[in-house]
Amino acid sequence: MTEQTASNANDGQQELRIAVIGAGPAGVYSSDIFLRELRKKGEELGLGTRARIDLYEKLPVPFGLVRYGVAPDHPSIKFIADALEKTLDNPDIHLYCDVEFGKDISLEDLLDHYDSVVFATGAVEDKPLTLPGADLGGVYGAAKFVEWYDGYPTGARSWPLDAEEVAVIGGGNVGMDVSRELVRNADDLKARTDIPDNVYEGIKGNKAKTLHMFIRRGVAQAKFSVQELRELEKLPGVQIVINEADFDLDEATVEAAAADKLTRQMVEELFTIREMAEDMEADGGTDYEGNPADRKYYLHFNSDPVEVLGENGRVIGLRVERTRTDADGSMHRTGEFDDYSVQAVYHAIGYKPASAPGVAYDENRTVLANKDGRILESVDGAVVPRLYATGWAKRGPIGLIGSTKSEALVVVANMLEDLQEQKRTGMLATDRDTESLERLLESRGVKPIDFAGWKRVDAYERSEGAKEGREHKKVIDPAQLRQLAQG
Structure with missing residues (x-):
């Protein structure tokens, strides 16, 4: 029985496919909220209750802002990271670290394989x-x-x-x-x-x-x-x-x-x-x-x-x-x-949130051009179907990490509303085969790091920290991160 057949047998509906770009707090929270809201409202909307969410992250490890954007002495960071990790340990969420959007995988690739694409990219440049x-x-x-x-x-x-x-x-x-x-x-x-x-x-x-x-x-x-x-x-x-x-x-x-x-x-x-x-x-x-x-x-x-x-x-x-x-x-x-x-x-x-190849950017607001999280063709243009923004990509570098949760609820509500219409009009992914996408990445020499790979990195960092009486000691070399993740 194929993955898709198994999905259909479970609830009589085709499993939704969602891609999220960015495995920081905004991306992880959005993934979790989408699955929760789908379970609550999916049957009523005619969408079923199952979805596969693939999280793409350009770095070899997840957690974005929590790991790389907040001072290390914040006592709340450990608790946020633990919560994000629990969310990722979900069979409906699949992690693809070390895969860079616009370089390793294109917007066209994603639209072929996913019903919706959510940009939850952060910021790496100063204003x-x-x-x-x-x-x-x-x-x-x-x-x-x-x-x-x-x-x-x-x-x-x-x-x-x-x-x-x-x-x-x-x-x-x-x-x-x-x-x-x-x-x-x-x-x-x-x-x-x-x-x-x-x-x-x-x-x-x-x-x-x-x-x-x-x-x-x-x-x-x-x-x-x-x-x-x-x-x-x-x-x-x-x-x-x-x-x-x-x-x-x-x-x-x-x-x-x-x-x-x-x-x-x-x-x-x-x-x-x-x-x-x-x-x-x-x-x-x-x-x-x-x-x-x-x-x-x-x-x-x-x-x-x-x-x-x-x-x-x-x-x-x-x-x-x-x-x-x-x-x-x-x-x-x-x-x-x-x-x-x-x-x-x-x-x-202030930071300047990152742009995304193929997506319009609002230079005045320093965000991906969007209205209520729906990506636009231009700053004042029409909505681009199936594309969304959340977190800093949507609102700019303001607000605390926790504020991304309430924002994600709004974006997810829009996504579900649009997916209901997409299902009626047929604007959905044309290739729903996960192995097809993974073969595409392999053909380009891309070796994604999954959640199990992250756990291997985490275990090593904890073991190194323990040698010095610390809970954790961060690995920073990308080659070492890849080696650890790949086992």
């Missing part, structure tokens, strides 16, 4: 810094630095951490991640995380003693999560320094912040940090445990960098304009400037 002096040596985008400390397979293997005074531009969670890693104690980080040896050695040799983080707007308009702020509060050897004037909020601003739960919680946590900073200063420059601090972390609100200062092609400072922020978030310039001595500038002002 450019447009300040004068942005091209000086010592100016870095957050994305490449994150790749380094997260051990991205094709990322840098070393990083220049020779600046004693460092600036970070950006008022969001990525900026906070980057800032935290730049003042991190290497031994503490190694003990708590899965960082590879090259990252440990790099951070151990980091010369940074002073870090300035610049946020354009005020305390009530920052975009930090409470979890990020709590991680800032527990950095060994680091004194937090704030400007008291930044925390002098008027009544209208307080009321506006209180109206939104997440903003209120963030502001309350920032005031906790203010109290900590006051105690640290009063105690003569200590860290959160009362021990002498050898590094300082300055939080500057209402501070907009306007120029990177240089000499002989290298960064020597950052010019910052003082701003004023209204309760509604409107920012006003004051014409008051300060110059800060720094030898490196990191900008965390």
Whole structure:
């Protein structure tokens, strides 16, 4: 009995075939939600209740943003990764890692073999810094630095951490991640995380003693999560320094912040940090445990960098304009400037989600051109049947990892509605043979890594970590990842 015949015998309906591009949180969540919603609504829609979902990932291992885009010292990462792994351990979800869309497999290939294709691609590039002096040596985008400390397979293997005074531009969670890693104690980080040896050695040799983080707007308009702020509060050897004037909020601003739960919680946590900073200063420059601090972390609100200062092609400072922020978030310039001595500038002002060959891209919104997750022919064009976007590919690099779940529900609802119409009109895959697709990949010299391959990598990383009393130790070399995965 063939796979397709078995499927039909189970529920009297042809098994749906769905391809998902990207095996990060957005792709995995969308796969899980599609299967759940199909089981609930498939019979009513005339679609049956069975589907095969194939997840394509260009890297040799899954989990995207969770493994390679978030700082390693986030305590929640382990739980998210565990949840994603449980989802992948599903007989209806099939993992094809080390298969790059647009290179190893084309859009035409996918449309031949699948009823719908979902793009859940992430972001690997920074939005450019447009300040004068942005091209000086010592100016870095957050994305490449994150790749380094997260051990991205094709990322840098070393990083220049020779600046004693460092600036970070950006008022969001990525900026906070980057800032935290730049003042991190290497031994503490190694003990708590899965960082590879090259990252440990790099951070151990980091010369940074002073870090300035610049946020354009005020305390009530920052975009930090409470979890990020709590991680800032527990950095060994680091004194937090704030400007008291930044925390002098008027009544209208307080009321506006209180109206939104997440903003209120963030502001309350920032005031906790203010109290900590006051105690640290009063105690003569200590860290959160009362021990002498050898590094300082300055939080500057209402501070907009306007120029990177240089000499002989290298960064020597950052010019910052003082701003004023209204309760509604409107920012006003004051014409008051300060110059800060720094030898490196990191900008965390946003990522640019990846494009996809054959799919229109909206440069203004930096997303795949889409309407409610349905891919468009152009920014203002008609809907392209059978193609969808979710996660950052749909909305841009905003929101927390968990927010992709609610978004996936909307996209999946649209997919099911469209599949019902497709089944009526006959716009479905023409080749539903899984072995046919795998033969196609084999003919191109592509050797996909499946879920069992990932489990072999994971087992090795755990065994290497155990040798050092750690839960995990990340493998970063792509050739080694492939060798481990292939057994």
